[in-house]
Amino acid sequence: MRLPLVLALVALALNIVVDAYVYSRLQKRPGLRKAHAALSVVLTLLWIGIICVPKRIGDDSFLLGLMWVIYAYWTVYMPKYVAAVFDIVAAIPMIWHGRRWRIVSGAGTVCATLVFAAMWWGATEERFRLDIKKIEIEIPNLPTSMQGTKLVQISDWHVGSYGTDTTFVSRTVDAINALRPDAVLFTGDLVNRHSDELRPFTGVLSRLKAPMGVYSVMGNHDYGDYYRWPDEQAHRADADSLRAMQADMGWRVLDNAMVNLGEIKLIGVENIGDPPFRTHGDLRKACPGLADLSPKILMSHNPAHWTDSIAGRKDVNIALTLSGHTHAMQIEVAGFSPAKWRYPKWGGLYDDNAGHRLYVNTGLGTVGLPMRIGATPEITVITLK
Numbered sequence: 001m002r003l004p005l006v007l008a009l010v011a012l013a014l015n016i017v018v019d020a021y022v023y024s025r026l027q028k029r030p031g032l033r034k035a036h037a038a039l040s041v042v043l044t045l046l047w048i049g050i051i052c053v054p055k056r057i058g059d060d061s062f063l064l065g066l067m068w069v070i071y072a073y074w075t076v077y078m079p080k081y082v083a084a085v086f087d088i089v090a091a092i093p094m095i096w097h098g099r100r101w102r103i104v105s106g107a108g109t110v111c112a113t114l115v116f117a118a119m120w121w122g123a124t125e126e127r128f129r130l131d132i133k134k135i136e137i138e139i140p141n142l143p144t145s146m147q148g149t150k151l152v153q154i155s156d157w158h159v160g161s162y163g164t165d166t167t168f169v170s171r172t173v174d175a176i177n178a179l180r181p182d183a184v185l186f187t188g189d190l191v192n193r194h195s196d197e198l199r200p201f202t203g204v205l206s207r208l209k210a211p212m213g214v215y216s217v218m219g220n221h222d223y224g225d226y227y228r229w230p231d232e233q234a235h236r237a238d239a240d241s242l243r244a245m246q247a248d249m250g251w252r253v254l255d256n257a258m259v260n261l262g263e264i265k266l267i268g269v270e271n272i273g274d275p276p277f278r279t280h281g282d283l284r285k286a287c288p289g290l291a292d293l294s295p296k297i298l299m300s301h302n303p304a305h306w307t308d309s310i311a312g313r314k315d316v317n318i319a320l321t322l323s324g325h326t327h328a329m330q331i332e333v334a335g336f337s338p339a340k341w342r343y344p345k346w347g348g349l350y351d352d353n354a355g356h357r358l359y360v361n362t363g364l365g366t367v368g369l370p371m372r373i374g375a376t377p378e379i380t381v382i383t384l385k
Contacts, residue, residue: 008051015077016044018084025087046073056228060197064163071369075119079112086111122330122371128168130175131376135349136383137357139295139319143263146295146384152181152210153380155301155324156189156363158221160197161370170204172364172377179381183212183261186251187324188219188271188301192367193227195242206249212261214251217268218243219301219325220277221367254299256286264384265296267318273325274304283309290316301325303345303360311352320382321358328362328375337375347375 019040026033050070055063086108090101139146154176159169176184191197198205208214222242229235243253252259254268269281281300284290296318300306303323310316326346329339339346343360350358364377 005051008047012044012047012051015047016040018077018080019044021084021088022080043073043076054228056193056226060160060193061163064161067161067368067370071119071123071371074369075116078119079116082115083108083112118373119371122373126374126376127330127366127370127372129376130172130379132175132179132379132381134381134383135359136385137320137349137359138385139264139297140355141293141295142384143295146262146264149183149262149264149384150179150181151183151185151297151382151384152176152179153185153187153322153359153361153382154364154378155187155361156219156327156365156367157186158189158192158363158365158367159201160192161366162201164200166201166204169201170207172379173204173208176379177207177209179379181210181381183266184208184210184214185266185299185322186214186216187299187322187361188217189221189324189363189365189367190216190219190246191242192221194224195238195245198242198245202245202249205251208250214249215259215266215268215299216246216251216253217299217301218253218255218270218280220271220273223271223278223280225278254286256282258287261297263295265294266299267296268299269305271301272305272309273302274308277302281305290318293317295319297322303343303358306350306356306358307345311356311358312354313356314354316356318356321356322361323358324361324363326360326362327367330366330369330372330375332362332374 023033023037023040026036050066053066087105090104090108093099093101157169162168222239224235224238229238246253254266255270258265258267265287267287269283269286271277272279272281272283287296298318298321300321300323302325306321306323310318310321326339326343328337328347331337332347337346345358345360347360347362359380359382361380362375362378366372
């Protein structure tokens with residue numbers, strides 16, 4: 001049994017439990033209790049239907065609609081979980097025959113309402129609020145001619161999540177061009193399932209310009225691994241089609257390759273990930289002279305590559321690695337993101353104190369749930385020193 005199915009079934013069981021708890025608490029309100037029971041049955045059947053729908057095949061517009069149905073479903077249950085936890089805590093005094101803490105139950109209602117509001121604010125507003133972050137990075141042996149070079153890093157656009165609506169993508173392109181970068185570096189995950197998602201956006205993305213060029217690498221979603229293909233030949237052809245469309249847009253895809261960005265070596269590797277993500281890349285093929293003293297910048301989609309193969313390595317002289325992938329799990333509140341439980345390096349600048357730095361861009365788009373709470377779409381402006 002696949003892990004996503006197991007998780008979906010666990011979620012179903014937990015939701016039935018919380019529905020039963022709420023039902024038991026409404027015994028003094030028969031009308032509301034009956035309405036809640038009916039709604040719970042409908043939502044349970046809906047979730048079972050969602051589990052049964054195949055996700056690796058099917059029309060993109062249908063799956064986009066399904067994504068919103070799933071999200072709406074969870075905007076009901078997440079607040080319900082919050083309210084139930086508070087209500088259970090409020091019942092603690094009843095163990096010693098005391099009275100329920102009504103203030104705690106009331107606080108639960110307030111918090112549940114805030115969770116509901118935050119989820120819909122994240123879906124309708126936050127995921128379209130661009131966050132331009134500016135940092136300076138010291139590069140050892142940086143030639144004088146490269147001082148002050150301005151790079152813009154973007155990542156994880158997942159354009160399929162917008163259907164055919166180019167509004168946000170166009171606004172983002174205009175914002176990047178207005179920064180007048182010397183080069184634009186895209187660190188992977190341009191689509192969700194297959195290359196056809198990119199077609200409505202090629203005209204808009206071709207407007208992205210920089211004197212030194214626009215460069216990209218492939219992320220785990222860019223290989224078509226989340227789609228059911230008739231055969232492996234069609235699978236490989238789709239990834240090649242994505243590369244070809246980027247070339248037509250004026251982007252240069254660095255597949256285990258290196259170019260001279262002025263007097264800096266810019267290295268790009270295909271996706272190198274930790275399980276369950278497949279590894280396609282080869283850093284030493286991209287740059288045989290990893291140990292030489294020339295200034296180098298690496299584009300590698302998954303930050304786990306830096307952690308596993310670059311940080312602390314004396315035989316690897318890469319001053320800066322640029323990654324994406326994590327999205328900060330599309331949630332960041334007061335500097336905290338649940339992404340840290342999966343990726344210790346989930347967003348921002350990291351240093352191993354041995355001459356290797358990593359910057360993790362938290363992405364522009366969304367995948368799975370169409371929202372960003374706090375972790376707003378990021379454009380990173382990197383000035384070299």
